[in-house]
Amino acid sequence: MGANRGAGGGGIPIVGHGVAQMKRSGWTALDLTLLGLAFGLRVYRLGAASLWYDEAFSVDLARHQIWQPVDAHPPLFYLTLRLWMALAGPSEFAVRFLSVMAGMLTVALFAATAMRIGRSLMARTVALGVAATLPFWVWESREARMYAALGFWAALGLYGMACDSPRLTLFAALAGSYTHYAMLWMVPGILFLGLRRGPSRIPWAVVLLAGAIPGALHALWVGRTQGAFWPGTLDLGRILMVLYQAQGLQARMAGFIPPAGFPWIPGLIAGAGVAGIGLIAGLRRRAARSLFLAFGLLPLAVGLGLLYRSPKFHPHYFMGASIGFWLPTAIGWADGFRRARSAFLPALIAWGVFVLPALSWTLGRAEQVKDDWRSAVRMVEARKGPEEAVVLVSGFALPAYRVYARTTTPIPLPADPVADVRHVLDYETVIPVLNRTLTGTQGAWLMQWGDEINDPAQVVAAALDWIGDEIEAFAFTGGIRVRHFVWREFRPLPEEPEALFDHTGQPIGPNLIWLGYGLPGGTLPTDRPLPVIAGWQTMGPLPAGVRVSLRLEREDGTLWGQWDGALGGETWDTARWPWPRIVLARYTVEAQVGTPPGRYRPRLVVYRGDQVWLAAQLNPVDLVSPQRPYRDPRWEEPPRARWPGLSLTHVDLEGEPRACQPLTLALWWRVDGHPASNQVSLRIGEVRITEPWNPAQPDRAWGPGERWRTRHRLLMPCAPGRYALEVALGEGEDPSRGWQSVITVEVRP
CATH class of the missing domain: 3.40.1010 (Cobalt-precorrin-4 Transmethylase; domain 1)
Structure with a gap:
């Protein structure tokens, strides 16, 4: 019986070990599934979109100019990309796949570090799920830039810290410093944690500082290139919001309004809630708290401090620091799931609301956010x-x-x-x-x-x-x-721009002279912008905020198009204009949808605040029918009135109806056949007018398939009240063209 008890007693650990092995195998299968998901998200349609400017810059630099001080970033990524292209080729898929590999290594290291600190398979699996699907990391892993590599070196350094391996951390910090200068922001945190572990780490700290010096010296080039951007300072509140938006969107979309119908606000709210809960729970662990401070908060503070006096900012500078934020979050979730498994499903739903819209949008049509x-x-x-x-x-x-x-x-x-x-x-x-x-x-x-x-x-x-x-x-x-x-034959332009204009110059404001203008010859379709070239001469410093308005008017003064903007473009305020200097500027104005053909007069207005410096009526231009049929949903509305071959689909009141005051009405016409008349009559109360469809071409008949908008100025009745606006073809006397009520107008005192 003793032998039997011994055998039975010996069998219990074997069975228990087998169950543990089965559980461990289950976790491994799930982990491999998440790794497969991470890889799939990173390679799906990887080569579909064109290289955008920064990616193309990387490829061109790796091919031709690695050792030339053209870019602000260190050369390690470009050297690696050059070697990789020699093996894999220069296709979009190939050059981006280098970042895919770096991103996958980041996912694995992130999960391994979480398991090391969280001391559970749950922590590893949760970390894999986060790293596999976080849109910010997915996006950076799909671009031929150094930011995925920056994340890899940061993750490797963090893993070295968790494993108490100063050599590994030192190697990662030095390699990262020669990949992107943002890795230097993490050096203070590495020194902080390393020196806390005793004086034996001082030699490693000295080696790290000595090795990072060349990278820091290279960063001096950054100071030179930063001068190439507009002066200013960072808005720290907005920057922190953009940094968070980048986690749940993708880096290039952060700070901008996503497309209509994109549920980004619910996603960001859900992400903030579930991430905050996980972060608070994870920071209960001392190791997670130390890494969060050293690899998350400290690099963020150092980076924002160094960038504060330059408005050039992008979320991917903080790819490395984001690892320090998400690691304790994943560990906190894992701890919570072990204590309360019922929290898993709500957390998963919240995470899905956070990441799925962005992943479906960016991966579905990545070309919509890349320069083609x-x-x-x-x-x-x-x-x-x-x-x-x-x-x-x-x-x-x-x-x-x-x-x-x-x-x-x-x-x-x-x-x-x-x-x-x-x-x-x-x-x-x-x-x-x-x-x-x-x-x-x-x-x-x-x-x-x-x-x-x-x-x-x-x-x-x-x-x-x-x-x-x-x-x-x-x-x-x-x-x-x-x-x-x-052009038929190239004619050189005169070296002196004054020769372009048959104009002696007209002073219009403090230190500013208008030299003249130029308009295109011949006719112009109504659906093409009208360009106007204007010449300006500065005689001294100009005040800020001088703007220009280009308007397209009918001979009767009716406005059919308007564009307003800065005199030299929105990014070149007049306060930055040099002097004395001649500036040739080009402005364009588009006619409104439905503008009928005819003769129009452009008007050029220069103003600053409520002060008008110039109001010039330019030579007339002849607009002809559009190259493509007009399209607008207002032409597709059910007709408000119908005559043979003609439908009135919409009416706009351009202003507020006031008693005894004129009001401009816009009528939207859909032509289906051959209308019996080329004139229209309008009536409200006792007031009635009859006008051609198009006063500029009164004898022109409309034809099938045309879409037009006409505008009529009508005097409102002097007695306030509600009136029916009636419309008729021709002069409205023929019953077959009789009056039809289209809208009710409420005339106010």
Whole structure:
């Protein structure tokens, strides 16, 4: 019996060990599933979207300019990318896959660190779920930039701290410092935790500081490049909100309003709630609290302090610091789930509300948030004629163009390797380059991106418009615009811009002279913007806030289009204009939807506050029918009134009806056949008018398929009350064209 008891007693641990093995196998299967999910989210449609500017810059730098001081970041990532492209090629998928690998290593290290500190398989699994699906980390792992690598080095350093391995932490800190200067923000935390463990760590601290010195010296280049951005300081409150938004959206979308119907507010609220609960619970552990302070709060404080005097900011600078925030959060969730398993489902739902909308949006159509250089460059190269040139504004976008170019080399304006807001193009710098490079050509393709930095007044577009005619324009994702100009024979522009205008110059305000303007010749479709080129001369410093209004008016004064903006573009305030200097600016105004053809007079108004500096009526322009049919939901509404071949679908009151005061009415017409008359009558009370559909072309008949909007000025009755607005074809006497009530107008005193 003793033997039997011994055998039975020996069997109990074996059975218990088997159950433990089964549980451990279950956790392992779940962990592998989460790793597979992480990999799938990072490679799904990885090569579908074009490389955006920063990615293309990385590829171009890795190919050509690693050792040139062009970029603010250290060279380790670019060296690695160069070696990787030699093996895998330069395709979009290949160059981004390097970040996928770094991101997957980050996921694994994050989970291993959580298990080390949380001392449970639950902590590892929860950490895997967080790292696999957090939109911020997923997005950075899908870009050919160094931020996924920055996260990897930070995660490796944090893991080294958790394992009490100073060598591993030292290696990660040094490698990270040569990947991105933001890793230097984590060095104080590493020193803080290391020196707390005794004087034996002092040699490691000395090695870390000595090794980081070259990286810190390289960061001096950052100070030089930061001068290329607008002056200012960070709004710390807004920056902290953007940092959080980036976790639940994706980094490039943080700080901006997502598309309509995107449930971002509920997601951010749910994420904030569940993350806050997890963080509070996780900080109960001393180890998690130490890593949170050293790898989360301290790098955040150091980074924001160093960046405070520069408005250039992006959430991905804090990719490493975000690991220090999410680690105690994941550990806190794991501790909570072990104590209260019923909390798992509500937490999972809240996390899903937080991450699923952003993941579905960004992974579903990643190209909608990336600059589509691939399509833009390939379209230009496919359509460009042999006697045409390509002009690129701003010139610092040359790397993005060059990545996809096969047969063309653009003319960069200005020829700066990086963006510099201090280099604003003007007539004197642009015209010599265009005269030299466009000689012998018959056209040019103007590609604009980042022009708000270097060409806010649209000097290059104005010059090309003066040389020839703009015949077509295209827009691509990411703010890339392509415009095609043609001319029969290139005529050099005069070196002195005064020669462009048959005008002696008119002083209009303190230290500002209006030199004149230019309009396109011939006719212009109503659905194409009307460009106006204006010349300005500064004689001294200008006050801030001088603005311009370009209006499109009928001969009777009716307004059919208006554009208002800064005199030199929103990013080039008049207080920054140099003097004495001549500025050539290009403004455009679009006619309202439904504008009928005819003769219109543009009006140019310059003002500052309530002070009008200039109100000039320009030469008339002739607008013709649109190139494409007008589209607006107001034409698709059920008709308010109907006549043979004609439907009145909508009525707008442009103002408030007041007794004895005129009111402008806008009528939306849908033409289905051949209306019996080209005149319309309106009546309200005893007041009645009869006018042509289009006073500018009174004899023109409307045809099937047309969509028009007419505007009529009608005097309101002098007795306040409710009146029916009635409309009739022709002069309203023929019963077949009888009056029909369309809306009720309430006339106020």
